[in-house]
Amino acid sequence: MVSAPASGTGKTTVMLGLLAALRERGLVVQPFKNGPDYIDPAFHRAASGRESVNLDSWAMPGAMLDGLAGLAEGADLVLAEGSMGLYDGVAAPGACGNGAAADLALRMGWPVVLVIDASGQAQTAAAVAQGLARFRSGLQLAGVILNRVASPRHEALLRAGMEEAGLPVVGALPKRAAIAMPERHLGLVQAEELPALTDLLRAAGDLVREAVDLDALIAAAESAVRPAPPLPIPPPGQRIALARDAAFSFVYPHLLHGWRRAGAEVLPFSPLADQGPDPSADVCWLPGGYPELHGATLARATRFRDGLRGFADRKPVHGECGGYMAMGEAIIDKDGARWPMAGLLGLVTSFEKRKMHLGYRLARLAQGIPGHAPGSSLRGHEFHYSTILAQPDAPLAEVTDATGAPVDETGSTRLQPGGGLSTGTFFHLIAPAP
Structure with missing residues (x-):
């Protein structure tokens, strides 16, 4: 599960870069999106070559979540992108959770990779990551990806804080405005509206390949997908x-x-x-x-x-x-x-x-x-x-x-x-x- 403390951390850019870089290595990666987002899955599909599916613990019963997760059959790795912050959901529980990325990670047994926007902070980023790792019992933190790192000195301070907190850093991405995702009134533009999408995905993949320890990321994954038949969804007609x-x-x-x-x-x-x-x-x-x-x-x-x-x-x-x-x-x-x-x-x-x-x-x-x-x-x-x-x-x-x-x-x-x-x-x- 690729998650973060909040929206706006660059989580989607990191997710797309991971999908592109892993695909280039020859791995088949199954993407998922936590929650009701309908923009990101189209970008996931473009980066991975596989249909990305929404998984929503507020709206979907557990059997449906398990069945849809089974769509990863045949893939080498699952990457799920969280929504908002790791624990952000609605106040009242729904079908089998409150919609938070943490709910899905715990149900599926997927370790969490935290994307931390390091802008304007140094060792304090480790306190934020440590708090997220300890907030709910049973959640497994696979590592931290530092994003928007300003300089080698900045990175050294960030890594020192994470080491003190006992948290592994699996990547440190420098600021690179050229691959920021464009936005408009309903969030991100649609994937098919970006004529330079191929170039954007290539740039994101290059950045991740240079700055993320992909071997460590792969090693942190758990064999936790339990294929199950999805609940039938009644079609509106033949x-x-x-x-x-x-x-x-x-x-x-x-x-x-x-x-x-x-x-x-x-x-x-x-x-x-x-x-x-x-x-x-x-x-x-x-x-x-x-x-x-x-x-x-x-x-x-x-x-x-x-x-x-x-x-x-x-x-x-x-x-x-x-x-x-x-x-x-x-x-x-x-x-x-x-x-x-x-x-x-x-x-x-x-x-x-x-x-x-x-x-x-x-x-x-x-x-x-x-x-x-x-x-x-x-x-x-x-x-x-x-x-x-x-x-x-x-x-x-x-x-x-x-x-x-x-x-x-x-x-x-x-x-x-x-x-x-x-x-x-x-x-x-x-x-x-x-």
Whole structure:
């Protein structure tokens, strides 16, 4: 488990460098991502050549975690990237933990490599690392990677502190702004949006190869993956029309894996290329993404909108977050421009005045969605900056956050004239809840 005391330590850059450097050595490395992040796994896949899967102790029951970890079968090494700080999770436990990276490391028996941002400190970094190592009984610390080291003298002071604390240092990375990951309003940009991604991964791999003791890192790994059959994830239909392009890029890899494992066929189409869903599909699924960045293109995509409306008249369509917004009447972008959407639902959202909505969600469905009957409970995660201006349709679910507090973003449902059901949520489904 590659983790850190906090976000912003350079953990993702280190993770990508490790994946690239180990792959160059000829090792097959299986990446995982702790928690509900949907950006990092695409970078993991580019660096490792293997699909990265989210593992989430708040949303996923233990049997699902064990089964998904079994996807590492055939790999030489597992590297899991933590989220936020090592022990950071929600206050109330969920399916089998609070979502922290430490929960996952303890369950799987994976030793932790701490990435410490050494900027502005010296021996004190060892006190931070020592506190993290001792905070929870049973957690195994494999070593420390010092990041953003300013000079050889700085490195010597850092190493002296770690030696005094009895903590092994497996690497020391100098500051190198050229491989910093670019950011934007929802965190990192998507992997497919970086034309220089290959160069960035090569630079990160070179840096790690020069500055990290890969042999020590490999030696610290434990044989702790216990392959198990994953819990079945009910597909929304036998043939699933899935929107898939730069505007609708986010669907959890474990869902696609589960759908296909259940025998479903996924039929991708691109709204940005003005394509509609395959009429032979049983259901259409519009994932999250960044439709607000492509408002003009989507507004001009008449074949997409007409095809989606025709499909929705008789068959179920479900949208998550960005997909939900695209099913609504309109999206207002950050500049105040209003772009018409599909109009399957009355939702109107605005990015003109941004407001962050972030956190785990537990939903009890008042109306079923494809694959899940009315009354079902679902665990998911919400992260967006849109403001609801209108949400006139019937609420889809009773939604609470991880503490049980009600959430206003209930989703929407509308029966179309031909009998098709249109549904949408602001949260991304992770797993069914008991």
